[in-house]
Each structure stands twice: as structure tokens, then as C-alpha cells.
Amino acid sequence: MDIVKELLAGSRLALSRAITSVENEYENAIQIMRDLYPHTGNAYVIGITGPPGAGKSTLTDKLAREYRRRGKTVGIIAIDPTSPFSGGAILGDRIRMNELTMDEGVFIRSMGTRGSLGGLSHKTGEVVKIMDAAGKDIVIVETVGVGQSEVDIAKAADTTLVVLVPGLGDDIQAIKAGILEIGDIFAINKADREGVDRLQVELEMMLDLNQYKVDWRPPINRVIASQNQGVSELLETIEKHSVWSKQTGEREVRHSKRIKNEMLSMLDEQIGRYIIKKMAESGEFDRLIKTVEQREQDPYTVVDGILKSILR
Ligand SMILES: Nc1nc2c(ncn2[C@@H]2O[C@H](COP(=O)(O)OP(=O)(O)O)[C@@H](O)[C@H]2O)c(=O)[nH]1
Ligand SMILES: [Mg+2]
Numbered sequence: 067m068d069i070v071k072e073l074l075a076g077s078r079l080a081l082s083r084a085i086t087s088v089e090n091e092y093e094n095a096i097q098i099m100r101d102l103y104p105h106t107g108n109a110y111v112i113g114i115t116g117p118p119g120a121g122k123s124t125l126t127d128k129l130a131r132e133y134r135r136r137g138k139t140v141g142i143i144a145i146d147p148t149s150p151f152s153g154g155a156i157l158g159d160r161i162r163m164n165e166l167t168m169d170e171g172v173f174i175r176s177m178g179t180r181g182s183l184g185g186l187s188h189k190t191g192e193v194v195k196i197m198d199a200a201g202k203d204i205v206i207v208e209t210v211g212v213g214q215s216e217v218d219i220a221k222a223a224d225t226t227l228v229v230l231v232p233g234l235g236d237d238i239q240a241i242k243a244g245i246l247e248i249g250d251i252f253a254i255n256k257a258d259r260e261g262v263d264r265l266q267v268e269l270e271m272m273l274d275l276n277q278y279k280v281d282w283r284p285p286i287n288r289v290i291a292s293q294n295q296g297v298s299e300l301l302e303t304i305e306k307h308s309v310w311s312k313q314t315g316e317r318e319v320r321h322s323k324r325i326k327n328e329m330l331s332m333l334d335e336q337i338g339r340y341i342i343k344k345m346a347e348s349g350e351f352d353r354l355i356k357t358v359e360q361r362e363q364d365p366y367t368v369v370d371g372i373l374k375s376i377l378r
Contacts, residue, residue, distance in 0.1 A: 069094070070101040073200050078173065081200045085175055088192045099192060102199035107321075109141070109198035110308060113223030114208045115245070120229040121255040125291040125300075126208045130166055132301050133204050139171040141197030143190060145178075145209040145219075173197060191222050191328060220248035221324060224317060225307045227300075229253045230269070232261030246272055249284050250307050253300055257288040282310055341376055 069087075072080035084102070087095045112129075114122050123144065130140045166172045175193065190207060197205045209219045220226045228249035233256075254265055269286055285303050289296035311317040345351035354372070357363045 068101075070098055070199075073102065073196070074105060076201065078170075081173060081196065082175075084196050085193050088196065089177065089189060099195065102196065105199040106195045107198065109194070109202050109205045111194055111198075111222060111224045112204065112206045112304060113219035113226040114206060114229060115210070115219050115226065115248070116229030116253075116255075117231070118210050120231045121291045122208050122210075122229050125229060125253065125255060125289065125297070126206050127166060128291050128294050128297045129301060130172055130204075130206065131294075132298050134169060134171055136301075138203040139201060140173075141194075141200070141202035141205040142166075142172065142174040143193055143197070143205065143207045144174065144176045145190065145207065173200070173202065188328075188331065190219070191324075194222055221327060224311065224320065225250045225304050227251045227253055227304070229255050230265060231256045232259050232265040246276055250282065251300075251303050252284055252286045254286060254288045255291050257296065258290045258293070262288060281314060282307070282316075341372065344376060345372070 069080050069084055073084055084098050086092075087098055114126055116122050126142060126144070130142060133140050166174065175197075177189070177193065190209075194205050194207065207219055207222060226248050228245055228251070230252060232254065252269060254262055254269070266286055266288070273284060273286075285306075287296060287300045287303050289300055291297065308317075311320070342351075354363075354368050358365050358368055
């Protein structure tokens with residue numbers, strides 16, 4: 067049977083295979099995405115980001131359990147830019163989440179980024195859609211908040227949760243402004259440790275300076291993920307954000323922005339590929355590079371000329 071039909075019928079094997087196809091860019095990947103696209107758009111996507119060791123995986127695990135208690139099915143995508151598929155951190159996550167993996171209502175997938183950050187956002191978005199089409203009510207994407215990955219996650223998520231911890235040695239000033247801007251909700255995890263009040267005060271102050279989100283002041287929730295404390299309250303906060311974004315139209319705005327970005331990057335990629343292929347065939351590109359190298363021409367004029375001749 068067709069892989070998408072099987073996936074829609076609830077096959078975990080088909081779900082897993084579809085993800086592998088897309089991840090590795092197998093030949094059938096685009097057809098799979100085409101066929102399942104009409105079945106997407108139902109899952110609620112939660113992005114979880116924050117520094118390494120903040121407790122993101124622990125929290126993801128606990129949130130997933132809480133959603134299961136409430137009768138929702140969950141897909142989890144764990145992205146770790148620092149470790150490839152067989153890496154220690156991911157293995158650790160797998161073991162911790164073992165109990166969850168026995169649950170038919172949960173599907174967990176670890177992904178490496180293979181050093182390509184553009185590829186991260188692209189492929190994560192596709193895997194989210196696959197899980198969505200497979201009928202997962204909630205899709206949680208966990209990623210380490212370093213570099214570009216947290217911005218990518220925010221683009222793919224309906225609610226972005228930023229996990230911070232007290233006493234990491236650095237104060238909040240050290241936390242990049244970028245991470246504050248993408249947070250719809252902040253969780254101070256490891257609230258069993260010292261320095262929680264201080265972190266909260268500092269965070270509140272930083273949020274005060276950020277006036278760009280007028281209608282939604284990102285709430286701060288304290289949690290002790292390892293003891294399952296504050297997790298159901300956090301889930302309620304996510305729920306509130308979901309209701310708010312639906313009522314204000316924020317969710318629609320994000321969705322159409324997401325689709326626009328996806329289509330632009332597809333066009334970008336395909337046009338780039340097409341042009342490079344054309345140029346390679348004629349050997350023209352190498353000649354042009356030489357002329358720029360010798361300062362006979364400037365690259366701006368050359369690129370403009372290439373575009374004009376190809377898109378003519
Ligand atoms: N004290 C304390 N430790 C926690 C808490 N949540 C998670 N941890 C521990 O912090 C470590 C890192 O957690 P992990 O979920 O792997 O962090 P991640 O790198 O952000 O995914 C693990 O040893 C967890 O058991 C918490 O609320 N309190
Ligand atoms: Mg983790």
C-alpha cells in the first residue's frame with residue numbers, strides 16, 4: 067500500500083518511513099509531502115527552546131504525559147545540533163522518554179541538523195507536517211537555543227516556550243535578546259534551586275523593555291520538571307496562549323507567514339538550483355568568475371546579467 071495511505075490509517079512504520087524519506091531527501095519525498103499536505107493544519111505546534119541542560123527534554127516528557135492524560139496524542143521532534151543521530155544526548159533523551167515510547171499515542175523522533183541550519187527549519191517544518199497528517203494533536207519540537215535554531219523553531223511553532231534555569235553562572239544579560247523576542251511563554255525550570263526569585267525579577271525587567279508584544283505579555287511559569295511540579299499549570303498557560311492567538315488572529319497571521327516563508331525558500335532553492343545547473347552546463351560561470359577576479363567586471367552587474375539572460 068501507498069506510504070501516505072498507511073500513514074493516514076495510523077501506521078507508525080509508515081510515519082517513520084515518511085520522516086526518513088524527507089530527512090534524507092529520497093526520491094519519493096516530494097510526492098509524500100504533496101499527498102499528505104491536504105491532511106495537515108490540525109496539530110498544535112509547541113516549540114521548546116533554551117540552553118543545554120535547562121531541562122527541556124525532561125519538561126517535554128512531562129508535558130507529553132500531561133497531554134496524554136488529557137486524551138491528546140503527541141508527536142515529539144528532538145533536535146540537537148551538537149549531536150548527530152547516535153549522539154549521547156539523544157540517546158539519553160531516548161532512555162528518559164522510554165516509557166513514553168511504549169505509548170501508542172506518542173511518537174518520538176530525534177533529528178540531527180547535520181550542520182545545515184537552513185536545512186533545519188526546512189526539514190523540521192516538513193516533519194511537523196508529517197506528524198500533523200498522521201493525526202497527532204500536539205507536536206512538540208525541542209531544540210537547543212543556540213544560533214539560528216531558536217529563530218527557526220519560533221517560525222514553525224504556534225507557541226514558543228523558552229526554558230531558563232537559575233544559577234547557570236551567567237545572569238540574564240548574557241541571554242541573547244533573540245531568545246526573549248521569540249518567547250511566548252517563559253518557564254523557569256529547576257525552581258527547586260537557588261536564584262529563582264532573582265532570575266524572575268531580571269526576566270520581568272527584560273520583558274518590560276520589550277514593548278513589541280503589546281497584547282500578549284509573555285507569562286513566566288516556575289516549574290520543577292524532574293518532579294512534575296508546575297507542569298499542568300504550564301500546560302494551562304500554553305492553552306491560554308492558544309486561545310489568545312486564535313481570538314486575536316495571531317495564529318492565522320503566523321500560519322500565513324509560515325506558508326509564505328516556506329514557499330519563498332522553496333522558490334529560492336529551486337531557482338538557485340536551476341541557474342547553477344544552467345551555468346555549469348555552459349561553463350559560463352567559471353569564465354564570469356575570472357572576469358570579476360581580474361576586476362574587469364563587478365559581481366553585482368554580473369549577477370544582474372545572469373538573471374536577465376536566464377529569466378528573459
Ligand atoms: N534539580 C532539578 N533538575 C532537573 C529539573 N529538570 C531537569 N533536571 C535535570 O537536569 C538535567 C538536564 O535535563 P535535560 O532534560 O536533559 O535538559 P536539556 O538539555 O535542556 O534537554 C537532567 O539531569 C535532569 O534530570 C528540575 O526541575 N530540577
Ligand atoms: Mg534535551
